[in-house]
Amino acid sequence: MADAAVLRDVGVLVVGDRVARVGPPDELERTRPDAKRIDCGRGVLIPGLVDSHTHAVFGRPRYEEQEMRAAGVPYMEIAKRGGGIHASVRDVRQRGLDDLADLAEVRLRQLASYGTTTVEVKSGYGLTLEEELKLLRAIARVAERVPMRVIPTWLGAHEIPVEHRQRGDGGASYVKTLVNEMLPAVTSQRLARFADVFCEPGVFTLDQARTILSASRRAGLALKLHADELEPSGGAELAADVGATSADHLAAISDAGIAALAASDTVATLLPGTMLFLGRPRQAPARALIEAGAAVALATDFNPGTSPTVNFPLILTLGVSQLHMSASEAIVAATVNGAAALGLADHVGQIAPGFSADLALFDCEDIRELPYWYGDRRCRGTWVRGETCHPSSAPIS
Ligand code: NIG
Numbered sequence: 001m002a003d004a005a006v007l008r009d010v011g012v013l014v015v016g017d018r019v020a021r022v023g024p025p026d027e028l029e030r031t032r033p034d035a036k037r038i039d040c041g042r043g044v045l046i047p048g049l050v051d052s053h054t055h056a057v058f059g060r061p062r063y064e065e066q067e068m069r070a071a072g073v074p075y076m077e078i079a080k081r082g083g084g085i086h087a088s089v090r091d092v093r094q095r096g097l098d099d100l101a102d103l104a105e106v107r108l109r110q111l112a113s114y115g116t117t118t119v120e121v122k123s124g125y126g127l128t129l130e131e132e133l134k135l136l137r138a139i140a141r142v143a144e145r146v147p148m149r150v151i152p153t154w155l156g157a158h159e160i161p162v163e164h165r166q167r168g169d170g171g172a173s174y175v176k177t178l179v180n181e182m183l184p185a186v187t188s189q190r191l192a193r194f195a196d197v198f199c200e201p202g203v204f205t206l207d208q209a210r211t212i213l214s215a216s217r218r219a220g221l222a223l224k225l226h227a228d229e230l231e232p233s234g235g236a237e238l239a240a241d242v243g244a245t246s247a248d249h250l251a252a253i254s255d256a257g258i259a260a261l262a263a264s265d266t267v268a269t270l271l272p273g274t275m276l277f278l279g280r281p282r283q284a285p286a287r288a289l290i291e292a293g294a295a296v297a298l299a300t301d302f303n304p305g306t307s308p309t310v311n312f313p314l315i316l317t318l319g320v321s322q323l324h325m326s327a328s329e330a331i332v333a334a335t336v337n338g339a340a341a342l343g344l345a346d347h348v349g350q351i352a353p354g355f356s357a358d359l360a361l362f363d364c365e366d367i368r369e370l371p372y373w374y375g376d377r378r379c380r381g382t383w384v385r386g387e388t389c390h391p392s393s394a395p396i397s
């Protein structure tokens with residue numbers, strides 16, 4: 001992760017949807033004199049950013065909760081009072097698929113304008129069979145409309161819906177609904193590649209998360225887990241044990257959790273924008289994870305409650321200034337390792353022969369400027385599978 005392999009004065013030859021060669025521009029032009037030439041000036045061209053954790057399909061924003069937290073009401077207390085995820089669920093249930101897809105399309109285009117070319121999108125604001133299917137269909141519809149690569153995740157286990165909480169059975173009846181009704185519908189209609197669970201005291205227990213993930217694996221889905229976000233509960237260990245592709249959040253991971261991830265192929269996906277926005281003092285221990293040998297990815301966690309940002313380069317800034325990563329580590333975490341967190345690392349996340357031609361051009365001269373100009377939008381264009389995704393808006397001098 002410490003060596004992003006920066007090359008200077010090179011060209012990238014794209015044939016079809018793949019990178020064919022990286023080398024001196026005049027040599028590439030000699031081999032393919034007919035090729036269309038795009039001058040990147042003195043900009044920095046990186047693999048398109050891979051945002052492996054978003055909740056980008058939702059209705060209204062939840063700005064009122066930011067003030068409540070500022071006044072001292074914690075995130076989980078807001079949820080207990082019927083706000084938080086429950087508020088987004090009430091809102092989403094009143095909206096049609098078209099409306100949700102239109103809202104998501106705008107948000108995905110905003111993500112693209114900051115350099116993101118692959119985005120994972122979770123359901124999780126429906127929490128009934130029909131409503132979760134509506135969200136997953138909205139994701140599928142948006143995926144057809146935007147040129148980005150969109151990876152859908154079923155997060156029916158995002159919260160125990162109010163109607164099940166009222167039964168007082170600790171969510172047992174809802175876990176049955178998830179496993180026996182929702183999961184078969186999601187998989188038979190091929191609406192998701194991953195299953196995810198919000199494993200946190202007060203939401204889904206470790207045992208419930210294991211039940212849902214094991215059933216999802218048997219049904220053919222790859223696995224993710226919201227693990228150790230606010231309190232340590234053994235989520236990272238569970239993710240490693242069930243062979244999850246990624247364990248996400250980890251701000252409250254234990255030493256045993258760090259060791260478990262380091263000894264596994266599970267990617268540790270860190271979401272520093274969330275802790276910043278929640279105003280929580282503790283960030284995930286990125287250095288300890290990297291030094292133990294875990295693969296660390298960064299992502300936005302873009303959602304209306306805990307991380308309303310589409311600005312992935314800002315997350316790189318937080319990776320460096322809050323998680324103590326180097327610029328190289330942060331960029332690898334947002335490309336190569338983001339792709340690994342989605343099971344795509346064999347063809348996405350690198351500018352190398354055979355890889356998908358997913359590229360992002362930035363108005364910078366040094367990769368260390370990507371996390372440096374914080375909050376700025378320096379992306380000047382992106383390409384996905386060799387096609388223009390976010391159009392280049394200004395020439396680079
Ligand atoms: O990753 N923690 C659970 N899910 C989201 C928050 C979703 C919401 O508040 O709407 C997260 O932080």
Ligand code: FE
Nearest residue numbers: 053055226301
């Ligand atoms: Fe999340």
